[in-house]
Structure formats: C-alpha cells, structure tokens
Amino acid sequence: MNPSPEKKIFFASDLHLGLPTIEKSREREKTFCHWLRSIKDNTAELYLVGDIFDFWFEYRKVVPKGFLHILAELSRFREANIPITFLTGNHDMWMEDYFKNELDIAIYKDPITRIWSNKKFYIAHGDGLGPGDHRYKILKKFFRHPICQWAFRWLHPDIGMAWAEFWSKKSRGSNFTREKLFLGADKEWLYIFAQEMLDRQHYDYFIFGHRHLPLNLGLKRGSQYINLGDWIKFYTYAEFDGYKMELRNFIP
Secondary structure, three states, X not given: OOOOOOOEEEEEOOOOEOOOOHHHHHHHHHHHHHHHHHXXXXXXXXXXXXXXXXXXXXXXXXXXXXXXHHHHHHHHHHHOOOOEEEEOOOOOOEOOOHHHHXXXXXXXXXXXEEEEOOEEEEEEOOOOOOOOOHHHHHHHHHHHOHHHHHHHHOOOHHHXXXXXXXXXXXXXXXXXXXXXXXXXXXXXXXXXHHHHHHOOOOOOXXXXXXXXXXXXXXOHHHOEEEEEOOOOOOOEEEEEOOOOEEEEEOOO
C-alpha cells in the first residue's frame, strides 16, 4: 500500500494506560481517542508501537479491566477497513491473541520492516536493542519465555495484576529521569543501533517508541531516526504521506 497526501500512515506509542491513576489514565485515553477520531478519515494504516498499556496480560478467559474507549475507537477503525498493526513493548509484551481475535489487529512481538513509496522502514518498540542494558536484555528473555508466562497464569488475576502493576510503576519511576533528557545523539542507544544497522542494510526510516522523548534525527546515508515520544507528557505521533515523514504534536 502506498499512502497519498489524503491517506497517511500514522504511528504512536507509549500511552502507558493505567498509569499513574485510573482518573489520569482515562484523561489521556480520551485525548488519544480524540486524536484517533481526528485522523480516521485520512488514515491508510495505523501503527501502535508498544506500551499502549502500562501492563497487559491475557489469561485464557480474562483480560485487563477498563480501556473501553480506546478499544471502541480501534474497533471503528477496523470497521472502516483501516489496517492496524500493534507491536508489543516491554510493558505489554504478554499480549497474545485477544486483539487479533476480537478486533482483527495484527500483533508483532519483534521488529518489522515495511516498504511504502519505495521507502524502507524499520519499526520496533526499541526495548532491548542497541548497546548496553544487559540486565534488562536478560530479564526480557526470562519474561518472554513460555514457562514464565505459564507460571504467571496460575496466579489469581487479582494477585497477578496487582503485582505486575507494582513492578511496572517501579520500573517507570526508576527510568523517568533518564528518559526525559537528551544528552546528544552519541548517547542515544537506539540512534547508535540504527547507525550500526545501516552498515549492514539500508533503511530510509527507523521508527521507535520506548524512549519517551520525541526525536527526529538525521542518520548517515540520508536515513532518518524518529522516536515517537509519548502520550504522558508530549502527546506526539508521526505521519508518513508517501513523500516525507514528520513528527507532530497533538493539541486537542
């Protein structure tokens, strides 16, 4: 599919719905739904690039409570035959087939590539990529292992969700100061990862979430690195119209 100036491809990430309170989360959810309604008629495809939820786990017969507004808006997109792709992040990595079965939304747990208008895109949430952070990379392998998920499923949902929410908020708090600062491209691990990828294969655009800081930086060989920011502080998203990629801020 090649977008046109009338039909664009949109990217958003890091809503962390559920954080820090139900009330504040619902305010952000409604703002995001406002944005979805504002772009619906101009959308060729929608990409949700991870951490839409601050925690998500699917028991066989139970899914997390809440999030009715965003589920309804995504359902309207699909009823209008607008493709939606969901790349899981580090906070919603335990997503399974609920969105696929109920909303016909494609779920990916690893980076994907796409080509539009002869432009090649590398799209990923971004956690566990690039240099350093070896502790998290080990934890990610542990959490993604089927045995870990099987064991968690044996916890009663009230206990499992409460524990996971505590862990998630602790993780967000410890990383918040680091994530909101830009110390130069040479300190951005996803930017470094993109530069290294270009030595092996050409991509025109690298699209990431996870970092929580909206960034639009040039790479070697004319490529472009974009971090989508978040919907906690910045309310930012990216759009591609077939000619150029832009990072924008949504103001209701």
